Amino acid sequence: MPEQLPSQVSAEPAFSEPWHAQVFAITMRLSQSGHFTWTEWTEHFGAVQAAAARDGAPDDGSGYYDAWLVALESLLIKGGLADADALAGLKDAWTEAYLKTAHGEPVELKQAANPV
Amino acid sequence: MNKPDHDHHHHGSATHSLLPSDPALRVKAIETILLEKGLVDPDALDALIDTFQNKVGPRNGAQAVAKAWTDPEFKAWLLDDASAALSSLGFTGMQGEHMVAVENTEAVHNMVVCTLCSCYPWPVLGLPPQWYKSEAYRSRVVIEPRAVLEEFGVSLPEGTEIRVWDSTAEIRYLVIPMQLEGTEGLNEAELAERVSRDSMVGAAL
Known part of the structure; x- marks a missing residue:
C-alpha cells in the first residue's frame, strides 16, 4: 500500500472525480435529513465493499467510489427512495442527452425523455 | 506501426x-x-462539497496537535474530551460523531483503521487517502500492524506496543504523534507545519 501512497497532503484533491464528490454529498445530505442514519449507511456500505472484495475487486482502494455508488443505489432502492427501473431509465435519458447535445452546449435532460 | 498519426x-x-x-x-x-x-x-x-474540498483537511488536525504539544492544559483536555477540545478550535460537526484522541509515547504507538468501511475523523483530517480506504490496509493492519508500519517506512523498537483503533460511524480517532526531535524551539504555527497527515493516523511518526 505505501507504494501508491503520496505521503504529503497539500496537492491531493479531496475528490479525484466530480462524480465522487456528488455521490458523497448526496449520501451525506440524505443521512443528515434523516432518510437513514450514518450507522446504517456504514454497515450497508461495508457489506457492499466486503462483497466486492470477495468478487475480486482491486484491494488498493481504487474501486472505493464504485462500491459507494453501488451501495447508495441499493440503499435507495431498498428504502423506497428510488426505483431500479427509474434509475436505469434516467441513466439512458442522460446518455441520450449527452449524445444529442452539441459540444459546448449545456446538456439538459428533456422532460419527455424522463420516465419518472 | 504504419498508422498515420492523424488517425485518432x-x-x-x-x-x-x-x-x-x-x-x-x-x-x-x-x-x-x-x-x-x-x-x-x-x-x-x-x-x-465546498467544505470537503476547501475547508476541512489535515491542516486542522495539525493545528490541534501543535496546540497540544505547546499547551499542556489543552493536551489534557484533548485526551479527556476530544470532541469538546476540537470543537473549541471550530473542528466539529459532519455526523456529530464522537472524537477520541490517543497519544503516542515511547511505550505505545497508536494506529487508526476502519475495518468496516472507511470511517475517518473528517473535521480534523478531511477525507481519507486512498490507502486508508484500501482493503489491503483495512484487513492487514489489525493482524500485522508492525509489518504494515514497516511498509510505510516506520520501524519501531521491539518493546513499543502498537495499539490499533477501529473507527466506527460513532467514534473517530485522532493520533497525537510524538513531537519530532529538533523541533523544541518552534512555536505552535511552525510546529503545525511539521505535522503530517499520516502521523495523525499512526502511519508515520
Missing part, C-alpha cells in the same frame, strides 16, 4: 458533448430522481 479521431466525431463515464451517468440519474422528489437541494450539495 473520436467516436462519432467531436460534434456532441463528451459522454461522462458509466458511474457519472448513474450518479446523474440518482441526482435527478432525488431533486424531483425534493429530497436533496443542489445548493446544500454544493456547500457540502
Whole structure:
C-alpha cells in the first residue's frame, strides 16, 4: 500500500472525480435529513465493499467510489427512495442527452425523455 | 506501426458533448430522481462539497496537535474530551460523531483503521487517502500492524506496543504523534507545519 501512497497532503484533491464528490454529498445530505442514519449507511456500505472484495475487486482502494455508488443505489432502492427501473431509465435519458447535445452546449435532460 | 498519426479521431466525431463515464451517468440519474422528489437541494450539495474540498483537511488536525504539544492544559483536555477540545478550535460537526484522541509515547504507538468501511475523523483530517480506504490496509493492519508500519517506512523498537483503533460511524480517532526531535524551539504555527497527515493516523511518526 505505501507504494501508491503520496505521503504529503497539500496537492491531493479531496475528490479525484466530480462524480465522487456528488455521490458523497448526496449520501451525506440524505443521512443528515434523516432518510437513514450514518450507522446504517456504514454497515450497508461495508457489506457492499466486503462483497466486492470477495468478487475480486482491486484491494488498493481504487474501486472505493464504485462500491459507494453501488451501495447508495441499493440503499435507495431498498428504502423506497428510488426505483431500479427509474434509475436505469434516467441513466439512458442522460446518455441520450449527452449524445444529442452539441459540444459546448449545456446538456439538459428533456422532460419527455424522463420516465419518472 | 504504419498508422498515420492523424488517425485518432473520436467516436462519432467531436460534434456532441463528451459522454461522462458509466458511474457519472448513474450518479446523474440518482441526482435527478432525488431533486424531483425534493429530497436533496443542489445548493446544500454544493456547500457540502465546498467544505470537503476547501475547508476541512489535515491542516486542522495539525493545528490541534501543535496546540497540544505547546499547551499542556489543552493536551489534557484533548485526551479527556476530544470532541469538546476540537470543537473549541471550530473542528466539529459532519455526523456529530464522537472524537477520541490517543497519544503516542515511547511505550505505545497508536494506529487508526476502519475495518468496516472507511470511517475517518473528517473535521480534523478531511477525507481519507486512498490507502486508508484500501482493503489491503483495512484487513492487514489489525493482524500485522508492525509489518504494515514497516511498509510505510516506520520501524519501531521491539518493546513499543502498537495499539490499533477501529473507527466506527460513532467514534473517530485522532493520533497525537510524538513531537519530532529538533523541533523544541518552534512555536505552535511552525510546529503545525511539521505535522503530517499520516502521523495523525499512526502511519508515520
